Amino acid sequence: MIVLFFCLIFVFIQNVKNQTEGDSAEDDTILDSDQAPNFNLTTLNGEEIELKDLQGKGVLVNFWSSWCGPCKNEMPEIQKVYDFYKSQGLEVLAVNYGESKETIQNFLEDHPTLNFTILLEDDQVSEKYMIANLPTTYFINKDGEIVNRYMGELNEEQLHVFVNEILPKE
Numbered sequence: 001m002i003v004l005f006f007c008l009i010f011v012f013i014q015n016v017k018n019q020t021e022g023d024s025a026e027d028d029t030i031l032d033s034d035q036a037p038n039f040n041l042t043t044l045n046g047e048e049i050e051l052k053d054l055q056g057k058g059v060l061v062n063f064w065s066s067w068c069g070p071c072k073n074e075m076p077e078i079q080k081v082y083d084f085y086k087s088q089g090l091e092v093l094a095v096n097y098g099e100s101k102e103t104i105q106n107f108l109e110d111h112p113t114l115n116f117t118i119l120l121e122d123d124q125v126s127e128k129y130m131i132a133n134l135p136t137t138y139f140i141n142k143d144g145e146i147v148n149r150y151m152g153e154l155n156e157e158q159l160h161v162f163v164n165e166i167l168p169k170e
């Protein structure tokens with residue numbers, strides 16, 4: 001029974017990896033294991049966040065907008081995974097794509113349980129990360145390398161798989 005369980009987990013992980021690799025191979029975006037482009041963005045409170053300052057942690061960078069249905073669907077899943085792994089070195093940066101500060105604040109008022117870092121996007125960051133679809137999520141390891149990229153809505157199970165690959169190992 002235990003062997004069957006581990007076989008099913010292995011098959012699921014391979015399926016998720018193949019799905020991600022297929023997404024990456026279809027276009028000329030940043031390749032897996034590339035160094036993540038650094039950025040410096042502002043939170044809603046005016047705090048500056050620079051990606052390179054988070055080296056040593058696993059970082060999930062999610063590009064989203066409040067009008068994007070799949071983005072809204074995955075936000076609670078990202079929150080659950082963040083709550084589970086933040087004590088193990090996970091940081092979540094949710095980069096809003098093209099909306100005003102007021103629109104983002106209204107969205108957050110309707111979703112008060114979201115407590116990961118929300119950043120105001122500038123056009124340079126979306127260009128560096130070649131954002132063509134929302135949501136798009138990058139998984140960056142402690143060395144600042146992109147381990148995976150996923151375009152589309154992620155569920156909690158997929159998030160656990162990807163996050164486990166970027167968490168700092170002791």
